[in-house]
Amino acid sequence: MMDYEKILSKNVRSLQPSGIRKFFDILDTMKDAISLGIGEPDFVTPWHIREAGIYSLEQGFTKYTSNAGLIRLRREVSLYLNRRFDLKYRPESQIFITVGGSEAIDLCIRTMLDPGDEVIIPVPSFVCYGPLVTMADGVPVYVETKAENEFRLTPEELRAVITPRTKLLVLPYPNNPTGGIMERADLEALAEVLRDTDITVLSDEIYAELTYGQKHVSPANLPELYDRTLVVNGFSKSYAMTGWRMGYVCGPEAVIRQMLKIHQYGIMSAPTTSQYAAVEALRSGDGDIEMMRDSYDKRRRLMLKGLRDMGLSCFEPRGAFYMFPQIGGFGLTSEEFCTEFLREERVAIIPGSAFGPGGEGYARICYASSVENIETALSRLGGFLDRLRAGR
Amino acid sequence: MKDILKLLEEDSRYTPAQIAAMTGKNEEYVRETVKRCEEEHIINGYTALVDWDRTSEEAVTAFIEVKITPQRDDGYDRIARRIYQYDEVESLYLMSGSFDFSVIVSGKSLREVSRFVAEKLAPIEGVTGTATHFIMKRYKDKHRAFIVEPEQEERTLFV
Secondary structure (H helix, E strand, O other): OOOHHHHOOHHHHHOOOOOOHHHHHHHHHOOOOEEOOOOOOOOOOOHHHHHHHHHHHHOOOOOOOOOOOOHHHHHHHHHHHHHHHOOOOOOOOOEEEEEHHHHHHHHHHHHHOOOOOEEEEEEOOOOOHHHHHHHOOOEEEEEEOOHHHOOOOOHHHHHHHOOOOEEEEEEOOOOOOOOOOOOHHHHHHHHHHHOOOOOEEEEEOOOOOOEOOOOOOOHHHOHHHHOOEEEEEEOOOOOOOHHHOEEEEEOOHHHHHHHHHHHHHHOOOOOHHHHHHHHHHHHHOHHHHHHHHHHHHHHHHHHHHHHHHOOOOOOOOOEOOEEOOEOOOOOOOHHHHHHHHHHHHOEEOEEHHHHOOOOOOEEEEEOOOOHHHHHHHHHHHHHHHHHHHOOO | OHHHHHHHHHOOOOOHHHHHHHHOOOHHHHHHHHHHHHHOOOOOOOOOOOOHHHOOOOOEEEEEEEEEOOEOOOEOHHHHHHHHOOOOEEEEEEOOOOOOEEEEEEEOOHHHHHHHHHHHHOOOOOEEEEEEEEOOOOOEEOOEEOOOOOOOOOOOOOO
């Protein structure tokens, strides 16, 4: 018998499959639950984008593209970033197309890290950064952001964790799961802290189009940060294209050139059909973005009011499509709370503890779901809270 | 007002409380706006989109092109009124192009609709010709697809 524990990579074995495995095991057995758990748009990809993918197949465009992706797609990305976010990147040398934002994040980390290098990760945040850092022999350094700071990373918090080994700072804004954003002044304050360091910023801007009330500002919008920022973005959230696996990364030419090598050996090129669909999305999808954002915004308000009406304290999310209410104070951990809520009321929401230290006491609720689902979920949550408050 | 109308057009069952929450207005304002829109005939009613093909009821809908001779003084309106007063008429539009009115007529059977065209619609003074097209299948109405697309396979993943 092979002893796989002995032969498998220590790094891989050290990864947690998920901090909240038990919760997902129960969710697996419950197929009829209302799920406000999966973080993805509830829209189908707009038809004109799907049609462009189909048309590319009809024309027989089924071969690899160049490693960096179709040049016409990179040109469209360049135009789009300039048009929507005032970001300037050269399509030939500063942009390449990845398999979703996730690959782009992985590549940024692997391109920058030597063993033992530290990566600062504000939490609560999406779960991939820490494990990817570990896989690159780096050391994740978590910083807990606070509700009273609207889950922004403050300059003091940043300064406190910088060491000579710090290589990367992840800025996951607009944030999943908190809905927090960073405004220009917040970024300027961080830039001040970073000024005399060699730290690179990895800005995960996958939710950049989904902000409510103010436009997204990228760290790369700040001249003092542009040269040290890697921007990761993609099509999943803004165009409801999660299954197409289309993302991209932009940054200084010297970094992108190195990064492209990993992509070249590990991936070759992003899916061709998806790239043709993505060209169409960028060419004529601005209206789709507005339509979907407007729709999320309505549901955002509806859910926020619902949660606050039942006495839950909840930061008003300013980006992405999640609520992150406080559910502590009932004598239950967030995992216990969500597990019991799922068992008793058949509604899936995600325990805050899944999003790293600092998430305990919260739960993430995705409001990219029908108004009917939201109302039903809210009413069941209200009943559940009443029972908790009455000591059951 | 536009936000409120758009929401009602999306689903007229939304309550004033829901609309207020979604638009960031207060409930009273929503109620008053809706009432005013009803009074000013901006909102002309609320209805359900029924797919009769999924019931055991027989139902037939026809789209009829109607050519007319416009009348002095009243133009098209007088003839239009004579057409749309019939309960059988679901919709009536004045068109540009090769015919004048587009009339949507529904009934229980082909015969019932045919009789309506032959006995009621065609003889109206000023109507010079009709062409009746029966609707065979309704794929989409009012932005709603009547075809139920298959669901994507269940997934457990964490994003």
